Amino acid sequence: MSDPAPIAGDFLSLLARQRIPPLSPEARDHAPVQTQATTVFAFHFADGVLMAGDRRATAGNVIVTDRIDKVLELDATSLLAIAGVPATAFEMARVLQTSFEYYRRSQLQSLSLSAKVRALARLLRENLPLTMQGVGVVMPLFAGVEQSATPPEPQIYFYDPLGAQFHAVGYAASGSGAGTIRSILSYQERYGQPRPAQMDLAQAVAFALRLLITAAEFDSATGGVNPDAHTFATIKVLRGAGIEEIDAGRQAAWLQR
Numbered sequence: 666m667s668d669p670a671p672i673a674g675d676f677l678s679l680l681a682r683q684r685i686p687p688l689s690p691e692a693r694d695h696a697p698v699q700t701q702a703t704t705v706f707a708f709h710f711a712d713g714v715l716m717a718g719d720r721r722a723t724a725g726n727v728i729v730t731d732r733i734d735k736v737l738e739l740d741a742t743s744l745l746a747i748a749g750v751p752a753t754a755f756e757m758a759r760v761l762q763t764s765f766e767y768y769r770r771s772q773l774q775s776l777s778l779s780a781k782v783r784a785l786a787r788l789l790r791e792n793l794p795l796t797m798q799g800v801g802v803v804m805p806l807f808a809g810v811e812q813s814a815t816p817p818e819p820q821i822y823f824y825d826p827l828g829a830q831f832h833a834v835g836y837a838a839s840g841s842g843a844g845t846i847r848s849i850l851s852y853q854e855r856y857g858q859p860r861p862a863q864m865d866l867a868q869a870v871a872f873a874l875r876l877l878i879t880a881a882e883f884d885s886a887t888g889g890v891n892p893d894a895h896t897f898a899t900i901k902v903l904r905g906a907g908i909e910e911i912d913a914g915r916q917a918a919w920l921q922r
Contacts, residue, residue, distance in 0.1 A: 674772040676764035687760040688791055703840030704887045705735050705746035707806050707821045708861045710869035713904035714808045714819040716744050717873045721888025731888050736899045740765045741907050742810040748840035749803035757788045778809045782822050789828035796826045804839045808903050817905035842880035842887035867919045874920045
């Protein structure tokens, strides 16, 4: 009797062997109006990477909600920011969470950062049929920790809808408000004082909130920040030691400085 096949630790390959697609795109003649989630961005600050997103989701000209969380924790050292169709993006996040945990438990070690980056690219490629139809499009940002560096260093990656991955040296943004945010980040990086990479946590959070306020002035799909209504962003910070969420109370206090 032959020995059972060894456990590879690759959850996506396990699904493929069992003929279970992680995503099941099917063609439709008439696509429904899609819910869209925008805007997200990430940048390096003095102590790590800050990843943020507004909380608005739209469907055409309709505001669906101003309470969506677009920055998701995949494991203890990985963040995913979603821009595009939330249903598809949330499903990708669940697959990645399971994949990373499956590898950790089966191999007794965490997946490398490069493998995590490729896993997300693979899911985007498998979503190609829906992307080509113009439905289910996702353009995420990913942040993870390079554990081989001393000390461990957070890194930022961005993707196109077909799965191409790019390493962001200083910052990245995605979604309908990304153009405004990238422009301000570029200006601050070149001419501002302090530059984003020199900001402490309080400065970086206040800067992120002002980026969203500005983006919302030029893009109706960006919810922005409204302190009077106690509406703030989803902001999470990734350091070499792990993830920290910045709650609305600290956001309000630091924005008023």
